Amino acid sequence: SAVISQKPSRDICQRGTSLTIQCQVDSQVTMMFWYRQQPGQSLTLIATANQGSEATYESGFVIDKFPISRPNLTFSTLTVSNMSPEDSSIYLCSVLRDRGEPQHFGDGTRLSIL
């Protein structure tokens, strides 16, 4: 399985600021995804990060709030912009090497907004 490095692992931020989360994979993958998870809840897909083009966002998530980049087949970033306490959550990236294979996840970023 792919080795995924997600940084930072946790952060505490002031409201109104922005934070960028990085996801690095040790090999090229077909697809990369970003999820949000509230404590004790299931995962909610934010968007699919597309290499070289704009991300595909799920209903309820917009590019202005969650800009995503994917400059190549091994790296992606998610920015949480103009943060409010409601953005306190765990953010996870995942990768899919090829169709039919399982998604593999980074260790997640625990974000707290004061």
Next chain:
Amino acid sequence: AQTVTQSQPEMSVQEAETVTLSCTYDTSESNYYLFWYKQPPSRQMILVIRQEAYKQQNATENRFSVNFQKAAKSFSLKISDSQLGDTAMYFCAFYGSGNTGKLIFGQGTTLQVKP
């Protein structure tokens, strides 16, 4: 719409015993891929087991096995000889061959293994 339902929010089992977590799903696709993930308190999402819908044989990985009933759209996970390290939240998920690889997750089942 594609959905996954885990009807057991919480379960507990004694160490060394067997427990079964239930999962049902709904899709109109004929081919798809099913997964169980484990998330311990450390929050890392760990793949437990996978099943291709076109394969009739149930998948097995050591102490973990599934009961896949395609007609009933059921995909339960059996954990044998439960260990304290199995304590975690378990998620059932799938994606279809026709979509973009996006996983559809169930609500999760919190499993507590008691000594």
